[in-house]
Amino acid sequence: MSDTRPSSLPRNATLYRVDSAHFFDGDGDGQGDLAGVLRQLDYFGRLGVDGLVLSRDDRHGIPEVQWQAFAIRLRQAGLSLWLAENRHFRAWPEGEVLPLCTLVDHGPIGLTHWLEKRAQGGQAVWATGGPDLTRVVSRCGGGDLKVALPYLALLACLPGPIGLWQGEELGLPHAAEPGDTRGNRSPLPWVEYPEQSPVAQQPMQRRVATEHRAMAVSRQEQEPESPLNQCRRLLQWRRRQPLVANGRIAATGLHDGLLWVQLAGAQPSLTVVLNLLPYRQQHRLAPLPNGWQTELILGQAELSDDHQLNLGGFAAAIVTPKVQE
Incomplete structure (x- = not known):
């Protein structure tokens, strides 16, 4: 702008x-x-x-x-x-x-x-x-x-x-x-x-x-x-969410009606994945040593242990890297 x-x-x-x-x-x-x-x-x-x-x-x-x-x-x-x-x-x-x-x-x-x-x-x-x-x-x-x-x-x-x-x-x-x-x-x-x-x-x-x-x-x-x-x-x-107030859009992607946006900044990054189609779809997240965790889910969505995000029709999920315990 x-x-x-x-x-x-x-x-x-x-x-x-x-x-x-x-x-x-x-x-x-x-x-x-x-x-x-x-x-x-x-x-x-x-x-x-x-x-x-x-x-x-x-x-x-x-x-x-x-x-x-x-x-x-x-x-x-x-x-x-x-x-x-x-x-x-x-x-x-x-x-x-x-x-x-x-x-x-x-x-x-x-x-x-x-x-x-x-x-x-x-x-x-x-x-x-x-x-x-x-x-x-x-x-x-x-x-x-x-x-x-x-x-x-x-x-x-x-x-x-x-x-x-x-x-x-x-x-x-x-x-x-x-x-x-x-x-x-x-x-x-x-x-x-x-x-x-x-x-x-x-x-x-x-x-x-x-x-x-x-x-x-x-x-x-x-x-x-x-x-x-x-x-x-x-x-x-x-x-x-600090990244909304202080972060930036680091990456975006679109494939077969699945849209994802990654925010980055001083805090650990987060990824928002949106299913813009009426049927269930899968999105594979990048492998991380400690895996991922869901922060917010809208609609039907599940995160599997193998970094796979399953999204129902028109569902959305916000995920973040899992912090090592």
């Missing part, structure tokens, strides 16, 4: 890009609003994000005093505030600007190009989705919603700030034909059955896309292996 200025944003930061008009209805008028964003501060905290990105439309027409009060509430909750403009995120009110680099190619081939750019260094916010893109689950998953896991794992392992587009943590598919931005504009599904929700949420929740209702927050909260809970695990791991 050409912009190599130091940034105040931590390299392991996660930003959450909010479409406030379709996020949460805070005043009961049937439309999402900034009050709704503030009503869900606990959601952001449990997810593990460090800042929110809003659009210029969210800022437009809001009195300065109200906007400043909104920013103060976010800051008190430990969240920075950013505005999306063109292909950049701008910090508010400091004005720091970071370029946004989003994967737009289809399938695994596009990922390799993306990772080559990431390995070149430079500060940028990396993402797999946005308001003008077909959701990554539909763009790269061939209709299988389980593809959300490896793409979330890929983002979580990247050294440098990342951005989650609203709903990616739920593994939501596109709710329209590919390329139709309305597929990103269905209200976030908070409850599976809107008729059982508080009155203030009902008008907006009844507009949730039909295919999103079974993926509602209320349902995923109860399922330990749901995309939401897996995403929380990943972002918690990301926050405490």
Whole structure:
């Protein structure tokens, strides 16, 4: 990247890009609003994000005093505030600007190009989705919603700030034909059955896309292996992993839908292996004197004694060299 200025944003930061008009209805008028964003501060905290990105439309027409009060509430909750403009995120009110680099190619081939750019260094916010893109689950998953896991794992392992587009943590598919931005504009599904929700949420929740209702927050909260809970695990791991904060991408590889990324730095290296296809595959790790150990697994994956990693369809595994006892 050409912009190599130091940034105040931590390299392991996660930003959450909010479409406030379709996020949460805070005043009961049937439309999402900034009050709704503030009503869900606990959601952001449990997810593990460090800042929110809003659009210029969210800022437009809001009195300065109200906007400043909104920013103060976010800051008190430990969240920075950013505005999306063109292909950049701008910090508010400091004005720091970071370029946004989003994967737009289809399938695994596009990922390799993306990772080559990431390995070149430079500060940028990396993402797999946005308001003008077909959701990554539909763009790269061939209709299988389980593809959300490896793409979330890929983002979580990247050294440098990342951005989650609203709903990616739920593994939501596109709710329209590919390329139709309305597929990103269905209200976030908070409850599976809107008729059982508080009155203030009902008008907006009844507009949730039909295919999103079974993926509602209320349902995923109860399922330990749901995309939401897996995403929380990943972002918690990301926050405490030194190589994400201080390391670099040392090597990448792609073969038959298996993608692996190796991080290196002052700490022992780690390798992230992603199965981007719906069937089981095997990946042989480089032999080490003490072998390997798994640090985090998403989906079905097992590590054998002979350095063989067996990954189920759309599974992901993070492995590290085993420390001699």
